Amino acid sequence: MSDTQEVESGVVIGIAFGNTTSSIAYTSADGKPELIANEEGDRQIPSVLSYLDSDEFHGGEAKAQLVRNHGNTVAYFRDFLGKKFSEIDPTNAHNSAHPIDAEGKVSFSVVEKAGKPAVNITVEEITARHLRRLVSSAADFLGKPVTKAIVTVPTDFTEAQRAALTSAALDANIQILQVIQEPVAEALAYAARDNFQTADKVILVADIGGTRTDATVVAVRGGMYTILATAHDYELGGVRLDATLVDHFAKEFIKKHKSDPRENQRSLAKLKLECEVVKRTLSIATSASIGIDSLCDGYDFHSTINRFRYETIGRPLFDQIIKLAENVVSKAEIDLLDIDEVILAGGSSHTPKIAQRFESLFPNCTIHAPATETTALNPSELAARGAAIQASLVSEFDVEDIDQSTHPMVTVAPHLSKDIGVVIVAADGTETFQTLLPAQTAMPARRAAEFNAPAEGGDVVIKFVEGGSVIKKEIIPPAPKDEDDSDDEEDEPEEVKSKEMKVEKLLAEALLKGTEKGQKIEVTVQALEAGELNVTARIVGTQNGVRGQVKA
Amino acid sequence: MASSIKIDSALPVFSGEWSAEGNFVSHAAISAPVNRKLEPLGPHFLAHARRKRHQRTFSEDDR
Ligand SMILES: Nc1ncnc2c1ncn2[C@@H]1O[C@H](COP(=O)(O)OP(=O)(O)OP(=O)(O)O)[C@@H](O)[C@H]1O
């Protein structure tokens, strides 16, 4: 493809559109997803627009106006998109332009032009303006026109919301090729880092953002993603963590000056912005200071807080995040032990304590977060990276191709309800279950594995079986103790859980005669869409093999 | 997809009488599958979509 053609067709970028922040990303010539900084140098661009003196401010500049120009500053609007006024929860917009009901549509009344009366701007129009600013930042950075995008949204975004997003984008001359789910984009960012290996696993994605937290259990089978369960908490996120700091410092201020900075709009807005800075500092440092001149009633405010104190006051919120994670795992009808990997996404996932809490809940898993994995990707960048990866994969597709590929005829597939595998002999002689195709694999699917011939050679039987994991609970009695501390909680019997694979059904047997010591046997299973199972077993390097079919 | 994983365990030795006719005997069908939605993103999904739309099998796709 020549350069001129590329300019004409425009670049496809990835956009993570958040309630709190948005990010833009592209895939570089060497195939790496890269975040794009806007004109201010921000990679996390606040989803905020503000109107002052006939000018439109965007991102960080707009967010700063929450102090002096909050009535003309529109923030936290993403989740209002595509909803009726009666369906929205306006709480988050309490300290910025209030959403109003304009004939059922969610709108914001702002003074857009100095000296003119306020006008109603619909949330669709605000979204279009926001996307236009993001795309123009991307085009400036890339030095090429940008006309197409892949956009991430939460898993509870309705069809109506997706349609409103696509039409808002069109108003801004941007064609959204595909609207994708945040947690899957976030998983894709890690998959790309790991060169798209196809290891089967079950991932928990916890996206801890500004106004909300979303948890998702995703089965990854042969590199394909199936969502098993989702859970949402719309009152849990960074804003709440900021509020705990606001309360902490407000109390300190009240003690000194007998006035509450939370009761004055401007003081509260200032304190909130500074508390957010303190919170971010505490993600990398063990203490942080705050200094606000003339915070309230003319008094300046200076103080410090250490991480331990912050983690103590934030604890109820950390508990709530962990609860949501446990809840989504039980909604997926699996055990915590069935989770192989945890991805922490969203800005609040920078918080070390949150990552540590996940580490205690999932002691045998990699927790992908900066505090628990040195090579972790930036949790604030995951959704945009995933979108940029998808953008590069479909950049040559036309809309019709994409529509066909995302049609239920293609996406809805029968998934195995049990693990399918073979019986193997462990080193100690006991028979165990080796999974080849795990439950939740979409059909058709094929897997092959190579096993050893028995140590002494001879005839081999390949038992194709179906089964699943069972959780074994073992109660470890408390250690003998002194009478004195008998009411100590530590002394309760401890329950230790472990996972074991159990054969539930024999599907078929194949006899492979005359194997020799040291030979390898290749076994394949292929589950067809209609439910048949094709199997083969073959001595590697020979013509000696068996094949058969188990009917549906 | 074509590559096979290596598992360092042996398959069981067969001893006794093989009562079936050939070297393969089918006992029971797999449990009923459940319909679920694949998320339409990533390289492996796009390969799946290509196979599905063109009615191709894995081995045809490998070519
Ligand atoms: N280094 C950090 N440490 C702690 N919190 C951080 C850090 N960086 C960003 N945050 C917080 O992350 C939140 C924003 O998260 P994110 O960018 O994921 O937002 P979002 O997805 O737009 O949010 P929403 O949940 O409102 O849709 C803010 O509350 C911000 O203060």
Ligand SMILES: [Mg+2]
């Ligand atoms: Mg988010």
